[in-house]
Amino acid sequence: MQDDPQKREIINRRHFSFRLNLFFFITFALFSVLIVRLAILQFVEGPTLSAEGIGKSTRSVKIPPIRGNIYDSTGYAIAYSTSTQSLYFSIQPELKLEDAKENAKEMAAKLQEVFTKYGNPAKAMTVDDIIRQMDLDFRRNTISTPRRIKSGLTKWEIAYFMENRTSFKGIDIMEESVRNYDADSISVQLVGYLKKYKGVRETVDFYKEKSAQEDPTLQYLEEEDVGMDGLEYMYQDVLRGKNGLKTYPVNNAERIIGPMQITNPEKGSDIYLTINKNVQLKTEEAIMNQLKKISTSSNRYERAEYAKTGFAVAMEVDTGKVVAMASMPDYDPNIWAGGRISAEDYENFSNVLENGTIRSVYGKYETKAERDKHPSSIVPPGSTLKPLSVLIGLNEGLFTLSTIYQDIGVFYFGKKGYQRPIKNSQSHVYGNIDGAGAIQHSSNPFMAAMVGNKLYMRGETNGKSSVEIWDDYMKQFGLGVLTGSGLPNESKGVIEYFSEAERGSAQSALIFASFGQQGRYTTLQLAQYATMLANRGKRLKPQFVNEIKDAGGNLIQSFKPEILNTVDIPAAYWKEIEEGMSKVSSQGFEGFEYSYRRKTGTSEQDVASRRAENAVFIAYAPAENPKLAVAVIVPDGGFGGYGASPIARQIFDAYDEEVGLTGMPKKKPVVGANAAGAVSGTIE
Structure with a gap:
């Protein structure tokens, strides 16, 4: 059967018409999509793309912020920032690169002449020094980044550059921050110090994370000083502020092509x-005077010839506020000026840079072998632990309030033929004593027989071994755990009873x-423990900051007392240890007008080839309404009642004078001042 030509032509026309319509439809759809996309680009994504385009054609130079200040509780500036004028140099954008470098070298010679004539001789710079700061090889900066040539310009240098600015093209003078510390060296290890960001950005995790910061106002500058220890480090983000920005338009060759815009730093x-500045300074003075006294004393109970360091913490019983924290000897933190320390200063002060109230610190010795013959700042609490030991014995039912123990001066334990003696200091015999009497006389046999041995003999209780039960009590009272202070690199102490x-x-x-x-603890831990004894079982977080204010003086944040944990022990047991602590003999408190509770300690510690005796002391006052708790440690200080107790007395006196143990400061009258209405006489 033959195809009908006419019919085939009709079919072909239909197919052609369909294909043509399909082509027009697809073309229309594509143009519609294109038009919609163009509309989105214009009206939706336009602002964003425009901003990105501007960003690609501009470069921002960060202006460092002025660091916030650190004040004591009375508003006295301990660490503060002052502004200084620094000279920056920008490579000229209109010149070819080689010409720009030659121009920079000529500028270096001119700058050196001005620095020599008008600058501080102590900050003299050679031409080579200046060229090195110009970074003409772009090792540290891009071509459009201004280079800091010199900081701390004198007023004569500034005046000269301002008067002759047309002769120094590319030169700019900018205000920067310099950190200053009070000359009295107030709690320097607590406050901390600064280092250059470029020196710590790869070694300190906190600053490693900062390198990923995208906000230009929060990005760190290479030459910026940043907190490296203590509160300077702990509150780095609060103290730092925000960068200002100088924004320049640049071309594809990164050359500046227009005027700049400035956003001021925050x-x-x-x-x-x-x-409290005055309490702190008197605490520091008390420690240094006591070290000098006991190292040369002719009193055999007081003499401690190896004592080189001392540590003290004073903490308010109701608030947890630390009013004094001294790690002595200390140093002048201004040796870190400029974010670096000289090799000579580091050699002289390396042993006192750390905070010995929270970490292990040693006295200064010529060799490590000699140093190892002496204890660090983390020592056994010795007899200062006995109030807690009695509490544990009572609370665990190992003895009662009416139990009497006959102290014959020694307690033996161990297998027959291998028995070990536990003796009192100087082999004293105290006869019949109860828990309070054991604290008063510091009876080692009582603690060994009635607490340690009885806890062991009782064995496992509720699935816990005797040692685990002891450990629970220690940690509830803050011994062997962090205090919660938040201070960087704080030690938990050293637990030895498990090993x-x-x-x-x-x-x-x-x-x-x-x-x-069987444990070694920090001074801050002992202060927190003493505070718990004073407030009957509330472990308070040590507070170092009262409040944070912005640069305008507006309150940003205040701090309230924070209870970390509580210990529920019957009031009668607290009274028992309080009675004992009220009768402990301690030196230096003669004439003290308040009742106070205390415990001395002479902790023994084997170091190298000898046994060191550390002076330890805790106390709180007033006894009936405790306001302040104090802990003092003097490694190698001998008897706690002689080596450490007198330091605590002076801390209480300083606090009473400045703040008041009854809530009102007892400021002493100014010597030589005449009372109102008094008749003046002739001074001969």
Whole structure:
């Protein structure tokens, strides 16, 4: 059958018409999509793309902020920032690169002449020094980034450059921040110090994270000084502030092609500490005077020839505010001026840079071998632990308030033929004593027999071993755990009773622990522990900052007391240890007008080839309404009642004078001042 030509032509026309319509439809759809996309680009994405385009054609130079200040509780500036004028140089954009470099070298010679004639001789710079700062090889900066040539310009240098600015093209003078510390060196290890950002950005995790910051106002500058320890580090983000920005339009060759726009930097916030300047300074002075006294004393009970360091913390009982924290000897933190320290200064002060109230610090010794013959700042609490030991014994039912123990001066434990003696200091015999009497007389046999040994003999309770039960109490009272202060690199102390239980026996671990010999703790931990004894079981977070204010003086944040944990112990048991603590003999408190509770400690510590005796002391006052708790440690200081107690007395006196142990300061009258209405006489 043959095809009909006419019919085939009709079919072909239909197919052609369909294809033509399909082509027009697809073309229409494509144009519609294109038009919609153009509309989106114009009206929706336009502003964003425009901003990106502007960003690609501009470069921002960060202006460093002025760091916030650190004040004591009275508003006295401990660490403060002052402004200085720095000279910056920008490579000229209109010149070819080689011409720009030659121009920069000529400028360096001119700058050197001005620096020599009008500058501070101590900050003299050679032409090579200036060229090095210009970074003409672009090792540290892009071509459009201004280079800092010199900081701390004198007023004569500034005046000369301002008068002759047309002769110094590319030169700009900018205000920058310089950190200053009070000349009295107030709580320097707590406050901390600064280092250059470029020196710590790869070694300190906190600053490693800052390198990923995208907000230009929060990006760190290479030459910026940043907190490296203490509160300077802990409150780095608060103190720093925000960068200002100088924004320049640039071409594809990164050359500046127009006027700049300036966004001023935002000053960092100020922090107001709980530290009282006068209490702090008197604490520091008391430690240094006591070290001098006991190292040369002719009194055999007081003499401590190896004592080189001392540490003290004073903490308010109701608030947890630390009013004094001294790690002595200390140093002048202004040696860190400029964010670096000289090799000579580091050699002289490396042993006192750390805060010995929260970390391990040693005195200054010529060799490590000599240093290892002496204890660090983290020592056993010794007999200062006995109030807690009695509390544990009572609370665990190991003895009662009416239990009487006959102290014959020694307690023996261990297998027959291998018995070990636990003796009182100087082999004293105290006869019949109860828990309070054991604290008063500091009876080692009582603690060993009635607490350590009985806890061991009772064995496991509720699935916990005797050593684990002891450990629970220690940690509830803040011993062997962080205090919650938040201070960087704080030590938890050193727990030794677990290793002694494995190496020796659980019996020996608990017996020695019962009178303070199976753990080593920091001064801050002992202060927190003393505060718990004073407030009957509330472990308060140590507070160092009262409030934070912005540069305008507006309150940003205030701090309230924070209870970390509480210990529920019957009031009668607290009264028992308070009675004992009220009768402890301690030197230096003669004439003290308040009742106070205290415990001395002479902790023994084996170091190298000898046994060191550390002076330890805790106290709180007034006894009936405690306001302040104090802990003092003097490594190698001998008897706590002689080596550490007198320091605590002076801290209480300083606090009473400045703040008041009854809530009102007892400021002494100014010497030589005439009372109102008094008759003046002739001074001969």
